[in-house]
Amino acid sequence: MTETPLGFWGLPLALAGGALRVSAPYLFVSLGECLTEKSGRINLGQEGTLIMGAMSGYGVSYLSGSAWLGVLAAGCVGVVFGGLHAWLCSSRRVNDVAVGIALMLLGIGLAFFLGKPLIQPTAPRLSAIELGSWSHFAPVRAALEINALLLWGVAAAFAMRFFFQRTRWGLLVRIVGEDADAARAMGYDANRVRFLATAAGGFFAGVGGSFLSLYYPGSWSEGLSSGQGLMAVALVIFARWDPVRCLWASLLFGGAGAIGPALQSIGIIGGYNLYATAPYVFTLVIMVATSSARRTIAGQPAELTVAR
Amino acid sequence: MTAGSPQTNPTPAIGAHTRAAGGEWVARLAVGTESILVPVAGIAVSFALFGVFVALAGANVLDVYYQMYRGAFGSWFSFQNTLLRAAPLTLTALCTALPAQLGLVIIGGEGALVLGALGAVVAAHTLEGSSSWAVLLGMGVAACAVGGTWIGMQGALRTLRGVNETISSLLLNYIAIGIFKHLVEGPMRDPASLNKPSTRPIGEANALGSIPGMDVHWGLVYGVIGCMVAYVLMRRTTFGFAAKMIGGNPRAALLSGLPVHRIIIVACALAGAAAGLAGMEEVAAVHGTANASLIVGYGYTGVLVAFLARQHPLGILPVSVLLGGIGASGGLLQRTEHLPDATVNVLQGILFIVILASETLRGRFNILTPPIQKTQRPAAAAPPAAA
Numbered sequence: 001m002t003e004t005p006l007g008f009w010g011l012p013l014a015l016a017g018g019a020l021r022v023s024a025p026y027l028f029v030s031l032g033e034c035l036t037e038k039s040g041r042i043n044l045g046q047e048g049t050l051i052m053g054a055m056s057g058y059g060v061s062y063l064s065g066s067a068w069l070g071v072l073a074a075g076c077v078g079v080v081f082g083g084l085h086a087w088l089c090s091s092r093r094v095n096d097v098a099v100g101i102a103l104m105l106l107g108i109g110l111a112f113f114l115g116k117p118l119i120q121p122t123a124p125r126l127s128a129i130e131l132g133s134w135s136h137f138a139p140v141r142a143a144l145e146i147n148a149l150l151l152w153g154v155a156a157a158f159a160m161r162f163f164f165q166r167t168r169w170g171l172l173v174r175i176v177g178e179d180a181d182a183a184r185a186m187g188y189d190a191n192r193v194r195f196l197a198t199a200a201g202g203f204f205a206g207v208g209g210s211f212l213s214l215y216y217p218g219s220w221s222e223g224l225s226s227g228q229g230l231m232a233v234a235l236v237i238f239a240r241w242d243p244v245r246c247l248w249a250s251l252l253f254g255g256a257g258a259i260g261p262a263l264q265s266i267g268i269i270g271g272y273n274l275y276a277t278a279p280y281v282f283t284l285v286i287m288v289a290t291s292s293a294r295r296t297i298a299g300q301p302a303e304l305t306v307a308r
Numbered sequence: 309m310t311a312g313s314p315q316t317n318p319t320p321a322i323g324a325h326t327r328a329a330g331g332e333w334v335a336r337l338a339v340g341t342e343s344i345l346v347p348v349a350g351i352a353v354s355f356a357l358f359g360v361f362v363a364l365a366g367a368n369v370l371d372v373y374y375q376m377y378r379g380a381f382g383s384w385f386s387f388q389n390t391l392l393r394a395a396p397l398t399l400t401a402l403c404t405a406l407p408a409q410l411g412l413v414i415i416g417g418e419g420a421l422v423l424g425a426l427g428a429v430v431a432a433h434t435l436e437g438s439s440s441w442a443v444l445l446g447m448g449v450a451a452c453a454v455g456g457t458w459i460g461m462q463g464a465l466r467t468l469r470g471v472n473e474t475i476s477s478l479l480l481n482y483i484a485i486g487i488f489k490h491l492v493e494g495p496m497r498d499p500a501s502l503n504k505p506s507t508r509p510i511g512e513a514n515a516l517g518s519i520p521g522m523d524v525h526w527g528l529v530y531g532v533i534g535c536m537v538a539y540v541l542m543r544r545t546t547f548g549f550a551a552k553m554i555g556g557n558p559r560a561a562l563l564s565g566l567p568v569h570r571i572i573i574v575a576c577a578l579a580g581a582a583a584g585l586a587g588m589e590e591v592a593a594v595h596g597t598a599n600a601s602l603i604v605g606y607g608y609t610g611v612l613v614a615f616l617a618r619q620h621p622l623g624i625l626p627v628s629v630l631l632g633g634i635g636a637s638g639g640l641l642q643r644t645e646h647l648p649d650a651t652v653n654v655l656q657g658i659l660f661i662v663i664l665a666s667e668t669l670r671g672r673f674n675i676l677t678p679p680i681q682k683t684q685r686p687a688a689a690a691p692p693a694a695a
């Protein structure tokens with residue numbers, strides 16, 4: 001990628017390729033968070049779940065020799081973390097935001113603890129699908145390499161929109177998120193629905209983590225995730241709690257995350273640390289632009305405390 | 309109803325009712341006992357869970373506990389090491405605890421700390437050649453100003469724009485660290501620092517000294533004073549009362565004519581100033597320069613300290629010593645038990661979760677809270693009779 005014959009055109013190409021590569025974790029975490037938040041709770045622990053998923057996915061892939069088994073294991077770990085969040089929050093007086101922060105710290109600590117022996121070995125990675133084989137240019141081919149997991153994520157986004165809009169269970173999740181008392185009056189257990197929604201949301205975040213360690217960057221290290229799980233939570237607000245909009249927003253965030261490496265690829269190296277903050281700045285700017293002190297954001301589940 | 313703010317605290321109500329009933333001290337004793345017993349039990353449960361965890365990881369549990377005790381409080385040397393780590397924690401914990409009085413969950417201590425450290429270094433370089441008192445004062449003021457602006461901005465975004473302060477403060481931590489690394493590895497880098505990019509040292513003469521008779525620097529005293537000032541401010545002044553009102557019900561506070569926006573921004577700025585001061589003290593007393601060694605998670609541990617202390621400014625002091633001790637014992641665990649350095653983070657995570665979960669136990673022990681049920685109705689009926 002360093003020697004590009006395309007000159008300046010290498011930048012948008014690297015951005016697009018980066019967006020395709022970097023966006024999958026955002027997509028999965030934001031879909032999971034979307035499901036969780038639709039049920040009326042916010043899980044800031046998704047960052048911890050993401051890192052635990054990355055570590056356990058890599059570990060299982062290394063031990064079993066199958067990368068897809070690793071993805072599944074990462075999802076299961078995510079279910080455990082999501083379930084833990086929901087279980088803790090179902091008690092009286094337990095604050096979901098604070099529990100999320102605690103789970104974030106616990107997830108990071110646990111992943112670093114258990115992941116120590118995994119830094120050295122190489123695990124089997126997920127294979128890539130080459131969409132750019134028609135091109136003779138190596139950079140084009142490199143940029144258009146995508147992963148089957150991303151396609152699953154795209155499918156999941158549309159499936160989740162269908163779930164919310166057209167199915168009985170989706171409606172139930174929305175009822176609980178809009179008015180838990182109404183759901184209770186209808187005879188549904190709000191805590192149970194939230195438990196299932198948060199656990200399923202954790203599954204998505206775990207799978208997103210396995211993408212980090214098994215595809216891009218494709219190895220386990222302690223600096224693997226730096227706030228992607230967190231940005232995904234902000235991204236859900238930006239996407240106004242719609243799974244398909246989460247998909248577009250993830251691609252946009254992925255592009256922002258690729259600015260630093262893309263500039264490096266065309267030879268601009270100075271200020272790398274500043275470009276690396278681009279996704280955070282971008283997220284913050286979007287949050288400031290979409291929030292308002294006077295009204296709640298359109299589409300926000302009423303039970304949610306995130307944007308009170 | 310499902311997820312109340314962390315400040316939903318019934319204690320004032322209990323006090324009010326029993327004062328009418330004439331049993332104030334019973335209620336105070338009950339509430340006091342509960343607010344000590346529940347966290348202590350929580351800490352005990354956390355250590356038990358941690359014991360199970362390290363046992364599963366193949367370590368000798370009793371030995372781990374013993375080494376932790378030895379590394380944290382076992383000798384005068386290790387206790388001083390504990391206090392060294394507790395010093396910045398007292399200040400970063402205030403960064404979460406002060407906004408918490410207003411119902412805000414701010415996690416931005418890490419960012420305010422590193423930027424405060426940068427501000428302190430810039431001040432030290434600007435005032436080079438002045439007396440060491442002037443330099444230290446300048447460093448402190450600069451660090452407080454930078455940290456205060458950083459967290460004050462988050463408060464302003466929250467109150468003026470409705471931006472969720474928890475997420476924005478976490479994002480701003482990453483941004484602050486990015487700015488810090490950019491400046492330390494770029495424009496502010498001392499060419500003499502080869503392996504580890506650092507700024508130019510502030511100079512031996514300007515270092516923050518030790519408390520007489522100890523190897524602990526004066527930063528610990530800053531922390532103790534900071535917590536005491538925060539306590540007086542929040543419990544004994546009209547500003548603190550207004551802040552509590554906003555924490556209880558922002559709309560009611562607005563309706564009663566309080567300058568809600570201004571109070572939120574000022575409280576956040578004070579919180580940021582505390583965290584910035586932690587950065588200054590780390591630079592002036594420990595590192596002598598600003599480099600990546602500052603980014604060791606004091607900001608995040610401070611959040612845990614604040615929650616463990618239930619956001620009580622004076623409660624922060626013992627809890628920082630406890631958490632400082634856990635941090636200090638990490639090195640010994642690595643050496644003697646061959647446990648990874650993340651062991652401490654696991655214990656912190658378990659502590660955090662157990663303490664949050666233990667909130668639900670509050671008010672469930674009848675022995676500890678007799679006055680609630682018994683006096684509520686008569687007290688509610690009393691005012692008409694008294695009037």
